[in-house]
Amino acid sequence: MTVLETVRSKSAQVLDFNERYIPGGVVSIVRKAEPDLAFARGRGAYIWDVDGNRYLDYHAAFAPIVLGHNDPYVNGAVRKAIDAGASLYGSGTNELEGRLAEMLCTHVPAVEMVEFLNTGTEASMASVRLARAATGRDHVIVTQGGFNGSHNDVACNVLTPLDQIGPRVSPGEYRYIPLGPGVPDAHAQLVHVINFNDLDSVRYVCERHDVAALVTEPILQNIGIMKPVPGYLEGLRELADEYGFVLIFDEVKTGFRYSVGGYSEVSGVTPDLVYFAKAVANGYPFSALGGKRELLEHFAHPDPAKRPIVSGTYNGHPVSVSAAIATIERLLEGDGQVYRHIGRLGQRCQAGIESILSSRGITGTVARQGSAFCLYLMDHEPVDWHDLAGNHDFDKDLVMRRALIERGIYFFPVATKQCSISAAHTDSDIDRTLEALDDVLSQL
Numbered sequence: 001m002t003v004l005e006t007v008r009s010k011s012a013q014v015l016d017f018n019e020r021y022i023p024g025g026v027v028s029i030v031r032k033a034e035p036d037l038a039f040a041r042g043r044g045a046y047i048w049d050v051d052g053n054r055y056l057d058y059h060a061a062f063a064p065i066v067l068g069h070n071d072p073y074v075n076g077a078v079r080k081a082i083d084a085g086a087s088l089y090g091s092g093t094n095e096l097e098g099r100l101a102e103m104l105c106t107h108v109p110a111v112e113m114v115e116f117l118n119t120g121t122e123a124s125m126a127s128v129r130l131a132r133a134a135t136g137r138d139h140v141i142v143t144q145g146g147f148n149g150s151h152n153d154v155a156c157n158v159l160t161p162l163d164q165i166g167p168r169v170s171p172g173e174y175r176y177i178p179l180g181p182g183v184p185d186a187h188a189q190l191v192h193v194i195n196f197n198d199l200d201s202v203r204y205v206c207e208r209h210d211v212a213a214l215v216t217e218p219i220l221q222n223i224g225i226m227k228p229v230p231g232y233l234e235g236l237r238e239l240a241d242e243y244g245f246v247l248i249f250d251e252v253k254t255g256f257r258y259s260v261g262g263y264s265e266v267s268g269v270t271p272d273l274v275y276f277a278k279a280v281a282n283g284y285p286f287s288a289l290g291g292k293r294e295l296l297e298h299f300a301h302p303d304p305a306k307r308p309i310v311s312g313t314y315n316g317h318p319v320s321v322s323a324a325i326a327t328i329e330r331l332l333e334g335d336g337q338v339y340r341h342i343g344r345l346g347q348r349c350q351a352g353i354e355s356i357l358s359s360r361g362i363t364g365t366v367a368r369q370g371s372a373f374c375l376y377l378m379d380h381e382p383v384d385w386h387d388l389a390g391n392h393d394f395d396k397d398l399v400m401r402r403a404l405i406e407r408g409i410y411f412f413p414v415a416t417k418q419c420s421i422s423a424a425h426t427d428s429d430i431d432r433t434l435e436a437l438d439d440v441l442s443q444l
């Protein structure tokens, strides 16, 4: 029986049951992707569905899992905190949050002060609000193909069909196309969508509007691994200084995946604000918004008119804070041995895929940063959404992903979604992946 056939059994039953109570049967409908699997557990580099099928996991829950599922050190730290009586007080401060804040300010060059939240979306929302409060301006620039969370300012224009946005424009901007209904049009008027890697369009918008902030992932990781061209991030920094907008790096996916100092440290470009989530706590719900002291201090400004609200019952929950401390400790161990390990596996994976592509005469390009990679079925690394949407073979990409899942290798079954290697992956896992990929690509 193939994986897809067994899926008709217990996974299908779980979905049938859940559909009675949860819209679409799945919490967060973006997680619903064929084959409709229901998962039971995860350990190390593997996840198991409810039918007992085991998958080598490259999805990593949309990227948080950097150490491996249920990392014993992180789980141990969480247990220890709970056993010691750490609880939620909703009042005052505590030593745990100070300890984590100090770690972040010490190890992330872009972070002089920091605030804690629970999700990437919350941190993103707070960053935009802070930028507006600090500048007294309303307009925001985001990137076509970037994803910065599900709040109104940024939930737009990711995998946008080209017939909805039309051809590439530069310098210029695209229409705000929400990821779903419910965003008031008046709100969308304040958000300007530009190409990635297009400084002329940033200037174009800045010449026409009072821009409070530009929010961008430094590498677009919700459409694979789309890297900044040399000079792009530096150019954003210069434009931010010239026009006085707040440069915000969304490091929800890049943060802690490549370096404890964030991608801003890797690139050498320091944003004004930066927010992290996902890998910073290896899968526990935690996010951090940090940056320049003079901006962060607005959150406690003595003048209420200059103090934007940031609040949340669960902000700084001791379970999440303990998980983040333990994750960072693991990532700092052995002078970054985790990064050396996962980076080397990423390199092996890339070399192996490239050799398969050339021996089979298949057009494809592996875009990779450290342990995260994406196989684009096109002849070059894309530089913006139009380049990708116009050249990548989305249908074959999906067929490839589903065929890999049949073989026990879990690439998320949506075209262009990036793969993430964890510290629990081994050389033999990479060998097995390459064997399966060779088999699948030979049949494409």
Ligand SMILES: Cc1ncc(COP(=O)(O)O)c(C=O)c1O
Pocket (backbone or CB within 6 Å): 062, 118, 119, 120, 121, 122, 124, 147, 148, 149, 150, 217, 221, 222, 250, 251, 252, 253, 277, 278
């Ligand atoms: C780059 C980026 N920013 C923000 C978010 C939103 O984070 P969350 O899902 O924790 O709200 C995501 C989620 O995938 C993301 O990939």
